[in-house]
Amino acid sequence: MPELPDVEVYRRRLAQGGLHRAIAKVLVPDRTVLRGVNGAALARALRGRALVGTGRRGKHLFAETSDQTTLVMHFGMTGVLQVDGQPSMPASYVRLVLQLADGGALSLLDPRRLGFVTVVEDVAAYCQQHDLGPDALDLRVGDLRALLRGHRGGLKAVLMDQSLVAGIGNIYSDEILFQARLDPRRPASGLDDAEVRRLHRQLLRVLQLAADRGADPSSFPMGWLMQHRNDGAACPRGHGAIRKVQLGGRGAYYCPDCQS
DNA sequence: ACCTATGTTATCGC
DNA sequence: GGCGATAACATAGG
Numbered sequence: 001m002p003e004l005p006d007v008e009v010y011r012r013r014l015a016q017g018g019l020h021r022a023i024a025k026v027l028v029p030d031r032t033v034l035r036g037v038n039g040a041a042l043a044r045a046l047r048g049r050a051l052v053g054t055g056r057r058g059k060h061l062f063a064e065t066s067d068q069t070t071l072v073m074h075f076g077m078t079g080v081l082q083v084d085g086q087p088s089m090p091a092s093y094v095r096l097v098l099q100l101a102d103g104g105a106l107s108l109l110d111p112r113r114l115g116f117v118t119v120v121e122d123v124a125a126y127c128q129q130h131d132l133g134p135d136a137l138d139l140r141v142g143d144l145r146a147l148l149r150g151h152r153g154g155l156k157a158v159l160m161d162q163s164l165v166a167g168i169g170n171i172y173s174d175e176i177l178f179q180a181r182l183d184p185r186r187p188a189s190g191l192d193d194a195e196v197r198r199l200h201r202q203l204l205r206v207l208q209l210a211a212d213r214g215a216d217p218s219s220f221p222m223g224w225l226m227q228h229r230n231d232g233a234a235c236p237r238g239h240g241a242i243r244k245v246q247l248g249g250r251g252a253y254y255c256p257d258c259q260s
Numbered sequence: 261a262c263c264t265a266t267g268t269t270a271t272c273g274c
Numbered sequence: 275g276g277c278g279a280t281a282a283c284a285t286a287g288g
Contacts, residue, residue: 032284076266078265113283113284160267170265247279269282272280273279
């Protein structure tokens with residue numbers, strides 16, 4: 001479920017329970033998880049060290065090692081970071097395991113294998129090379145106003161463009177636009193100032209609240225679109241029916257009555 | 261068999 | 275170059 005709130009949950013999980021524990025062994029059952037690093041280099045960077053700090057930019061999770069290098073993780077569409085415990089998925093979905101000297105483990109599980117890991121020396125350079133925009137939770141209203149002004153594309157496409165704002169994907173872009181009562185196809189540059197402020201407030205509120213509730217949709221407030229993403233479902237505001245349209249190859253859900 | 265699915269990247273056409 | 279649409283990657287489930 002990895003959009004910004006999910007990855008933030010993983011970051012907190014790692015920060016709370018995964019740091020300052022020596023890495024005894026690095027297992028890579030499936031090499032396709034490696035991106036721009038081979039298994040030997042990954043093991044060399046991690047074995048005998050510990051993770052000592054965490055960071056996140058959009059959907060990328062960073063774990064700094066005790067040797068100044070940084071483990072980069074991306075979770076694709078189905079990746080999960082697990083700290084200790086029994087694997088929550090079949091063993092065939094395990095893509096990376098850091099076995100810890102104390103007997104625990106950090107694992108990346110990912111059925112669809114669209115996630116990846118790598119190791120970098122310079123996180124800022126990595127973000128620049130991969131054209132990652134500012135993290136969505138760091139966006140100030142002026143930043144949002146400026147980036148909207150420069151783009152005639154639809155609001156949903158702009159929110160999901162990781163080079164403009166990092167962290168928002170298909171599900172949360174729908175939720176943010178639903179909460180802000182804005183049509184996903186509205187040209188970004190066409191918003192008036194009140195609409196920009198509304199979008200900014202809801203963008204932060206949705207992502208922050210989702211992360212604080214463990215990115216678990218069943219814990220989200222009633223009135224959120226999240227559990228009503230079905231064509232024809234009743235709008236949680238009671239105004240009409242949710243419609244599904246195709247935007248950029250993805251299903252976009254919105255309420256034509258509430259969102260304009 | 262067909263369609264859909266939380267992500268990213270490349271390519272085509274306007 | 276911007277922008278939308280499409281396919282590809284890989285896998286599971288309806």
